[in-house]
Amino acid sequence: MHLPKFVKSLLCQRRPIDTNDSLPAQKNEVKVDVKVVASSLSGSSVDFQAKAPKLTVMGLGCSWPANVMEPKDLEEYAAKLYDLDKAPAIKKMLAINRQTGIKTRSILWDQDTEMMWNPDRAPDIKEIDEYFRAKAVPLAVKSCKKALKEWGGSLSDITHVVAVTATNAGNPGYDQLVSKALGLRIDIDRTLLHGVGCSGGLAALRCAANIASGATARGTVARVLVFATELCSINIRCDLDHAAKTGELRIAPTLFSDGSSAFVLCNELANETSGRGIYSVVDYKTWIVPDTAQEMNLLVNPHGYKVHLSKNVAGLSAGSIKPRFLELMSTPFSKAGMTAGTTTDDVDWALHPGGLAILKGAQQVVGMSDEQLRASYEVYAKRGNPSSVAVLAVLDQLREMGPGREDVIACTFGPGMTVEMAMLKRCRPTR
Numbered sequence: 001m002h003l004p005k006f007v008k009s010l011l012c013q014r015r016p017i018d019t020n021d022s023l024p025a026q027k028n029e030v031k032v033d034v035k036v037v038a039s040s041l042s043g044s045s046v047d048f049q050a051k052a053p054k055l056t057v058m059g060l061g062c063s064w065p066a067n068v069m070e071p072k073d074l075e076e077y078a079a080k081l082y083d084l085d086k087a088p089a090i091k092k093m094l095a096i097n098r099q100t101g102i103k104t105r106s107i108l109w110d111q112d113t114e115m116m117w118n119p120d121r122a123p124d125i126k127e128i129d130e131y132f133r134a135k136a137v138p139l140a141v142k143s144c145k146k147a148l149k150e151w152g153g154s155l156s157d158i159t160h161v162v163a164v165t166a167t168n169a170g171n172p173g174y175d176q177l178v179s180k181a182l183g184l185r186i187d188i189d190r191t192l193l194h195g196v197g198c199s200g201g202l203a204a205l206r207c208a209a210n211i212a213s214g215a216t217a218r219g220t221v222a223r224v225l226v227f228a229t230e231l232c233s234i235n236i237r238c239d240l241d242h243a244a245k246t247g248e249l250r251i252a253p254t255l256f257s258d259g260s261s262a263f264v265l266c267n268e269l270a271n272e273t274s275g276r277g278i279y280s281v282v283d284y285k286t287w288i289v290p291d292t293a294q295e296m297n298l299l300v301n302p303h304g305y306k307v308h309l310s311k312n313v314a315g316l317s318a319g320s321i322k323p324r325f326l327e328l329m330s331t332p333f334s335k336a337g338m339t340a341g342t343t344t345d346d347v348d349w350a351l352h353p354g355g356l357a358i359l360k361g362a363q364q365v366v367g368m369s370d371e372q373l374r375a376s377y378e379v380y381a382k383r384g385n386p387s388s389v390a391v392l393a394v395l396d397q398l399r400e401m402g403p404g405r406e407d408v409i410a411c412t413f414g415p416g417m418t419v420e421m422a423m424l425k426r427c428r429p430t431r
Helices: 005-013 034-042 071-081 088-097 125-151 174-182 197-218 232-246 313-329 332-337 356-366 374-383 387-398
Strands: 055-063 067-069 105-107 160-164 189-193 223-231 258-267 279-288 296-301 304-309 348-351 407-414 418-426
Touching (some): 055 125, 055 197, 071 088, 071 232, 105 258, 125 174, 125 223, 125 258, 174 189, 189 197, 197 279, 197 387, 223 232, 223 387, 258 387, 279 332, 313 332, 313 407, 332 418, 348 356
Parallel strands (some): 160 189, 160 223
Antiparallel strands (some): 067 105
């Protein structure tokens, strides 16, 4: 194998790790034992007590558009654009629309933008991108400001940003636009997630938790601003057009909505989590359900993002919950952090309100009570399914519904199909 001279030079200069060395401790940093690091990398066993870094959600907030859509509003909108007698797929969709259990859905449309959705053609992907960037960024800023206010710190102290959306794919990402609108530092560490759909809220939490845990291992402070923003309503016309032209049933227009959620996650080196906070993060994990990529997807279309949800989604989602719960409960971090002997009956659930069939199916398969799912049902009835925003909205709603159970399990489902689960504990006031 022939290597360039400068590569050979670098390889010759490389010094093997001395397992007696340790990295020098700097101000406000922890000492890292290289022996442990080297042993971990080499795959040899290391004698240590599993102790998860302390990660705490310090501020949490949601923002919603001022307008709402009731089931009758979708019927009136569809009837204005299409001859329903010649569009049986839309008529069938509207019949489902009356049975979703959703009373109102948050939606950004207003009189100023209504004409965008009412001409003879559906808006194209360029118009949808421009609309998202104009309307979603202010919505995200509002939810971020709520979370930041509850956290109570300074903008200059935020170290990382993790953002997620399923309803925009433009570059630069909206995370950069929101960071600029908030006035965050230009050197802030940013991560934008895409392709995770409705599971995005917990995917963002997982990403933020990994970042904050990594910062703890490096002995540095982490204050991570996380936000999810969705304008699902921009896809309604795309789905209606598809149903009218192909005769294929589309149920997404009956479920999805608009909104934004945000939270601030801090590691223990932030020196502000003691005796404060909303939820502490115990452990988390993601899985792909094998051979289910065709069951749920959100694919780019010239007129938006075409949502596909098969009739199997509810059953696959419900059937995934208990096995994943048991797997996550068996991890060293969960054993150390969760109440011993915790079962699915002992926790409050922040379950993704993806649809009535998902919520009811979870109750039948897992045995959850209405009371355990009270926050999921509340968000679903009043807000519909705002995709990645939903689970964070459920966690926000849950804390407003009394002291509840100490242990909280958040669970979401996304395209792929993927399952995300996080084990949380309520932060109780210290006396």
